[in-house]
Amino acid sequence: MSTLAFIEISEGEIKKTSLEAVSFAAGMDTAVTAIAFGQATEEALQKAGAAGATKILHVSDTAYNEGNIQAYATAIAQAAEQESADTVILANSSLGDPVAARLSIKMEASLASNVIELPDTTNGFTVKRSIYTGKAFANVDMTEGKRILGIKKNATTLKEDGGPATIETFTPTSQENDFKVKILSQEKATGDVLLPEADIVVSGGRGLKGPENWGMIEDLAKSLGAATGCSKPVSDMDWRPHHEHVGQTGIKVAPSLYIAVGISGAIQHLAGVNGSKYIVVINKDEEAPFFKAADYGIVGDAFEVVPKLTEAIKAING
Amino acid sequence: MKILVCITHVPDTTSKIAFTENNTQFDKTGVQYIIGPYDDYALARAVELKEQTSGSITVLNVGEAETEPTLRKALAIGADDAIRINAAPKDSYYVANQISAIAKEGQYDLILMGRESIDFNNGVVHGMVGELLGIPSLSPIMTLEIDGTTAKMTREIEGGKESLEAQLPLVLGCQEPIAEWKIPNMRGIMTARSKPLQVIDPSDDSTRTLLKAYEQPAAKGAVKMIDADNVAELVNLLKNEAKVI
Numbered sequence: 323m324s325t326l327a328f329i330e331i332s333e334g335e336i337k338k339t340s341l342e343a344v345s346f347a348a349g350m351d352t353a354v355t356a357i358a359f360g361q362a363t364e365e366a367l368q369k370a371g372a373a374g375a376t377k378i379l380h381v382s383d384t385a386y387n388e389g390n391i392q393a394y395a396t397a398i399a400q401a402a403e404q405e406s407a408d409t410v411i412l413a414n415s416s417l418g419d420p421v422a423a424r425l426s427i428k429m430e431a432s433l434a435s436n437v438i439e440l441p442d443t444t445n446g447f448t449v450k451r452s453i454y455t456g457k458a459f460a461n462v463d464m465t466e467g468k469r470i471l472g473i474k475k476n477a478t479t480l481k482e483d484g485g486p487a488t489i490e491t492f493t494p495t496s497q498e499n500d501f502k503v504k505i506l507s508q509e510k511a512t513g514d515v516l517l518p519e520a521d522i523v524v525s526g527g528r529g530l531k532g533p534e535n536w537g538m539i540e541d542l543a544k545s546l547g548a549a550t551g552c553s554k555p556v557s558d559m560d561w562r563p564h565h566e567h568v569g570q571t572g573i574k575v576a577p578s579l580y581i582a583v584g585i586s587g588a589i590q591h592l593a594g595v596n597g598s599k600y601i602v603v604i605n606k607d608e609e610a611p612f613f614k615a616a617d618y619g620i621v622g623d624a625f626e627v628v629p630k631l632t633e634a635i636k637a638i639n640g
Numbered sequence: 641m642k643i644l645v646c647i648t649h650v651p652d653t654t655s656k657i658a659f660t661e662n663n664t665q666f667d668k669t670g671v672q673y674i675i676g677p678y679d680d681y682a683l684a685r686a687v688e689l690k691e692q693t694s695g696s697i698t699v700l701n702v703g704e705a706e707t708e709p710t711l712r713k714a715l716a717i718g719a720d721d722a723i724r725i726n727a728a729p730k731d732s733y734y735v736a737n738q739i740s741a742i743a744k745e746g747q748y749d750l751i752l753m754g755r756e757s758i759d760f761n762n763g764v765v766h767g768m769v770g771e772l773l774g775i776p777s778l779s780p781i782m783t784l785e786i787d788g789t790t791a792k793m794t795r796e797i798e799g800g801k802e803s804l805e806a807q808l809p810l811v812l813g814c815q816e817p818i819a820e821w822k823i824p825n826m827r828g829i830m831t832a833r834s835k836p837l838q839v840i841d842p843s844d845d846s847t848r849t850l851l852k853a854y855e856q857p858a859a860k861g862a863v864k865m866i867d868a869d870n871v872a873e874l875v876n877l878l879k880n881e882a883k884v885i
Contacts, residue, residue, distance in 0.1 A: 337798075388802075389797070391777065392776060416779075420764075420777060420813070422767070423764035423768045424768070424771040431848070432848040433733070434762070435764060436761055448852060451761075453761055454761070455758055458657045458659070460853075460854055460855075461853050461855065462849050462850065463849060463851075465850050503776045503805070504805045505802055505804055508803075509802070511799040511800055518799075522884070564796075565800055570653055579878065579884040579885065590653050593653065596857075599882075600882045602878070617860075618864050618878070627868050638875060
């Protein structure tokens with residue numbers, strides 16, 4: 323049996339989270355085939371080869387460009403059958419999660435999302451997943467012969483030393499209802515580092531006093547090659563767009579470094595960032611609860627500290 | 641329009657998470673339970689749609705008797721009747737099967753729930769229900785408008801959103817800003833007591849996963865405080881100690 327990894331393509335490139343999914347699959351010591359949807363060059367697709375896939379099924383039919391949930395689930399189920407794959411690996415994402423759900427019914431498979439470690443196969447097939455919004459873990463037995471794993475962002479190290487993969491065109495047989503949902507338009511931030519994919523995130527809260535002061539956050543983010551985020555009140559007040567809201571009911575991030583500026587650290591915000599490897603908190607209130615969850619803290623006025631920090635980062639980056 | 645809203649009964653977001661019975665049971669001591677926050681958004685939008693279309697809302701939960709106060713709260717917010725499937729929610733597949741059985745019988749135009757529960761965080765029940773019923777499922781949905789039998793929606797995607805259109809029936813996993821949470825008023829609380837709450841035995845006992853044990857994350861070390869006049873020290877620590885820049 324083999325493993326099939328689902329690859330999402332955005333603007334001609336494989337998403338980092340999908341490369342993580344392929345790397346995770348490669349770590350399971352089975353043959354890895356990847357299935358990629360969307361327009362991409364052979365060179366771009368070969369990044370999946372470097373991540374550990376030996377074969378790439380490329381769905382280049384433009385009908386599959388936009389991420390239609392039902393059509394993708396049908397196509398992946400067909401690819402899994404063709405490849406005799408008993409395991410499907412995908413990234414937890416706004417597309418991966420709903421696709422996985424439908425796929426699990428089609429394949430009669432066990433399903434676990436937010437998986438954070440390679441499975442334990444010493445006695446069955448057990449995965450460790452993040453639950454209670456990152457405040458605990460569950461070890462779960464996948465009791466069916468087929469399984470689908472959704473991999474939490476940044477839960478695995480990117481593999482980049484794999485060999486070239488063979489690339490084949492894959493043509494799914496669509497089912498009657500696959501394209502019933504019409505995607506009318508997509509609006510995406512372009513040119514910026516996307517928040518869910520970012521390795522470093524700089525977030526601002528109410529302490530910034532108004533949207534006109536966000537340039538300071540953006541400058542710091544730019545110096546670090548980071549994405550920008552915000553707290554819920556900031557998004558509620560329309561200082562920043564909703565897709566930047568980090569927290570329990572917003573985007574959950576798991577970067578290597580999370581820098582919180584002027585955010586007190588309500589428990590709902592912490593729930594969205596507790597997967598971060600390192601947290602830096604800059605707040606003028608030394609009693610801010612966020613300091614308890616931080617690795618490094620500065621008690622000070624953001625309007626003084628942040629520009630200095632930006633300059634210091636620029637200095638070391640030359 | 642007939643709307644089915646599926647809600648979870650989950651620990652309040654500020655709850656301390658602990659386990660008992662050799663880490664196989666959640667420790668409920670002192671824990672306040674609430675409607676799942678995402679489900680609350682779904683319910684709030686359902687109430688608004690009901691007002692616009694003079695429809696009805698059935699609220700459903702898979703849970704044992706302890707979840708009835710949560711269902712009553714949903715009735716107070718504006719649901720017309722409630723169904724409790726009398727079983728502990730064993731896994732996502734189990735819950736999706738129960739919802740599908742009720743949905744097949746009830747012929748709902750719209751099945752709404754949160755994008756995910758905040759206890760198990762799988763975020764897949766809506767998709768499973770959609771596939772089991774053979775109708776479209778979409779998540780996470782940020783806006784929803786209904787015009788006759790056509791639904792217009794926006795769905796969050798990485799770094800933005802997409803606009804979608806589909807015909808009812810649909811299953812949707814919801815999130816903010818689809819609606820403002822509704823706070824039950826006194827009249828709602830009073831009328832909720834007399835609204836029907838039906839208890840039904842589970843229709844199918846199948847599961848596809850089995851929980852072995854819970855774990856708690858390792859305790860976080862103490863924060864290192866750095867003087868506000870010494871940001872160079874922070875940069876040094878991030879570069880040479882944490883190795884993240």
